[in-house]
Amino acid sequence: MQTKDEILEQIKASLTELFELDPARITLAARLNEDLEIDSIDAVDLLDGLRRQTGRKISAEDFRSVRTVGDLVEAIYRLVQA
């Protein structure tokens, strides 16, 4: 079972690889859209990447309320718990 820290590391890895972001900018409080400039098109690529990594069926519905990196960690944590 993954801890939230492990999930955060995984997200950091995805974000740096996909978006060439500086890992230092990826904090729990960072807002995906405003701070990291990840828009709804990027979100599709991000979720596809997470689907491949976790091997889970992640539906976009589970992420409608995600605003920050922290929200994303929580959403994935809930999914892997389920």
Add this chain to the structure above:
Amino acid sequence: MEKRQTYFWRIFASGVCFSLFGLGGLILGVLVFPVTLLLPGGPTRRRARMRGLVQRALRLFVRVMNGVRVISYEFHGSERLGRPGQLIVANHPTLVDVVFIVAFTPAPCCVVKAALFRNPFTRGVVRAAGYISNSPTDEMIHGAVAALHSGDSLVMFPEGTRTRPGQPLQFARGTASIAVHAADVLTPVYVRCEPLLLPKFVPWYRVPPRRPHYTFEVGDDIDLAAYRGLPPPKASRLLNDWLLRHFAARLGVAGGYNGGSGD
């Protein structure tokens, strides 16, 4: 300047064309489509048949608009449209651009405004033909990628909505993203209309002073090799910027700030 008579004829004929379009949509969606359901073949065959019907109906509609002198047009290079896995991108100056492009492409799939799935005149047809709604974003992208992978050709308008007259061109990035993910071939179509018929914010009866002339020109395929190895977010940004500059240069207009997702 043409005679007043001719001008009023064009207003009248435009109204007739509008009604004809709505009526045609209703007849195809409500009457013809249920009949095609009774013919043999699975969902894929049925959809292909419907797309073929839509294409022929729109080809006829284009001929009628030309015949009643509402517009005139020329279409160059249509033989290069309709290849498997081909993404066709066009600029969108007027209301009926998609009508021409679908009319001249063998049975394409098409990304259309979500509102067409609610409009009673178009709803039946866009559903039966398996067209893709432009919203929500994730479903649009997955639907478009699946269509291209299955060998469909797909028509998209990266502006998302008609060009705002006098404003610089803007492309939403969804089209570029779909291209880098799934297009085997990316082909531009440059659309010009002079004077503009039915641009944004103009009601149908405000017809231009002269009969509008449309020119559709199918451009050379765009080489996607440079974008293939990059992470998709970067590749789609680069391709979107390139496409915007390319279309702006071809059309001789200003290319503005590229909107992100078009939300």
